[in-house]
Amino acid sequence: MLNLKQTSNVFLAAGSTDMRKSIDGLAIIVQMNFKLDPFSDALFVFCNAKRDKLKLLYWERNGFWLYYRRLEKGRFKWPNNSKDKVIHVTERELRWLLDGLDINQKGVHRDIMQRKII
Structure with a gap:
């Protein structure tokens, strides 16, 4: 069962x-083109040219x-104009993508990394 919180x-x-x-074939792309380990604790997402199919x-x-x-x-709002072969995204951005939204949401509340009580 797919649990995005695990990745x-x-x-x-x-x-x-x-x-x-x-x-x-997809594992070879991950290993050879992305220079990443397909056996790592990561989720790799691929999209077709028509932007209507995904493989994870x-x-x-x-x-x-x-x-x-x-x-x-x-269609999925798949990033196409990246200079990189692979784009690192958060679980939250993947959920947006799966819901038909762009991963670059304007006005979204960003995660707070500083956790200090004043």
Whole structure:
């Protein structure tokens, strides 16, 4: 079962990915193109060119999870104009993306890192 709270890191593959790729093909992209470990505690997210399909790759203890989402109407607000091959996002930004929102929300309350009582 997908629990986004479990993942410490979420990485989006910038641009589009061939959705014919399965677990091994996506893991190779993570390892070779992103220079990241597909066996780490991270969730890797891929989108097709039409922006209506997503695949999520996640390693758990002894095997990979591969989640697939296809929208019947609408498109994901997938970041395309990044100079990087991979974009690190928060679990909150991934939820926005899955809900059809842009990951760069204007006016959102940011997390407070300083925790000090005055």
